[in-house]
Amino acid sequence: MESLIIILVGVLTTVAIYLVLSKNIVRVILGTAILSHAVHLLILSMGGLKLGAVPLLGEEAETYVDALPQALILTAIVISFAVTAFILVLAYRAHQELGTDNLSAMRGSDDE
């Protein structure tokens, strides 16, 4: 199960890096969103994956999954959500002001 998830993480990361390296700002943002999904899956699988088990419910439970990675992912999701929202607004404002969504055209000169 872990190996399968790790391969999935690899695929997601590949897709994300392809998107991040493109010149269109919206594609870069989509890339960063996928990037964060990849790392969330990675954290999840680092805690060990057990089919059909839940986080610890009582002291007598026979099998349970590590609850810590889930807490970590929850925090990381909230943060990446906020950052993605911010950069989307930033890209929109930049598009309004600079009139382009192409990162090469955005370079501009230092004299402005």
Add this chain to the structure above:
Amino acid sequence: MNNLLVLPMLLPIVVGVLLIFLRTYGRVQAWISIASMLVTSGISVYLLHKVQTDGIFRLDFGGWEPPFGILFVADSFSVLLVLTSSIVTAICLSYALISTSKELQTMYFYPSVLFLIAGVNGSFLTGDLFNLFVCFEVMLLSSYVLLTLGNSKRQLREAIKYVSINIVSSWFFLVALAFLYGAVGTLNMAHVAERVAEVGQTPLLTTISIVFLIVFSLKAGLLLYFWLPGSYSSPPIVTSALFGALLTKVGIYALFRTFSLIFYHQPETTHLLIGIMAALTLIGGSLGAIAFNDIRTIAAYNVVIAVGFILVGLAISTPASIEGSIYYLIHDMVAKALLFLLVGTMITLSGTSKMAGMSGLMKNYPLLGWSFFVTMLSLAGIPPLSGFIGKVLISGAAIDSGSYVLLALALLSSIFVLYSLLRVFKNCFWGETIVSKEEQPPLRKGVLWPCLALVLLTIGIGLGTEGMAPYVTDAAETLLNPGIYIDAVLGLIQ
């Protein structure tokens, strides 16, 4: 009583939330935020004293004892940095009160600064690696907002670069955390340190440590500083001063903490790598500092040089060099804020940031000129100013450990710092006065007071080194003997 430990992070957050409701009252916001920073400084003085008398202490949130819960840990190193950053922020805020436009002041500038400080102080105090990530993000999100406030084209352009590079570096941070959790099964710093010491630093752990090195280097501007000059020279000057004084320092703090507490078993790999990166940073920063004509860019490259210099101390890792780095870190927070504030005042006066457009400012503004002169000497490391003691200790340690390449580069970089600022001093303050005093835009009343306060602080740190010595020695001792830190955090349980 150690509940006080949470206040350096909690107080700015609570006050920041409060200030959001006072949006239209710029001056009121400024005074409240300055007051809260002064209270934070007072608390950190008390904490520092307490660490000195009772040793390292901690605060377990929710009563969950380590290694199970999140905790804040106060040792001399972190509390010294909290203290310095609070004082520097209070002074920068008073500069903002006097100099920035009303528009900026009423657009959530002060709440963002306070949230930034909450993140910075939290990063210094936390004893948990994932919590460090969260505090980093709090700090970064506020810095994104501060960087874009003002909405000029240049700011938006630089902000896109800055935000994207930081998203990628946060991603690396999460990857490193995931692998570390997979390898040692804990994220509490002291517990990680203990387990790494138990199993030995295997190649896998060394690789993980290098991922951490990449993450923190991106934040600190160690070798991976290519985003730094652009984004530090585009926002309003107060923001640049805060960024220059605080943001890179958090990365440096994280590097010191992880590579002295956790990953110190393989110095021939990790510390050598840090040494090489520091050397390249010194070279790159020095070249940048003399290559540009824009005084803000020159100031930004001076930040890069300082990062390289401080990390030379970590690369050598002897008691003297670590002490030197801590002195220099504290000095640099004060001196870089001062440098940026002075540069900002010069730009306001002459209406341009190019050296060619300024000349003979000395005649009309002698006080500004001499403040700049003192800053320059302080950054170059002339006694009795604050930069001196750090440079002496690091150079001495480099000689003792035989790292002559690092020694040569560190000293050469000081000459480049002196040259780059001397060039600014000569071109902008001396020479023919182009405009008469009547034509020059008047200096706002009181705008030099914050700068003078920082000048006094840099002289004070230089002259009062003796008084700081016990705290800095204690901080260095804790960094070099991880056992003290681990005992203080996990001691009660085992």
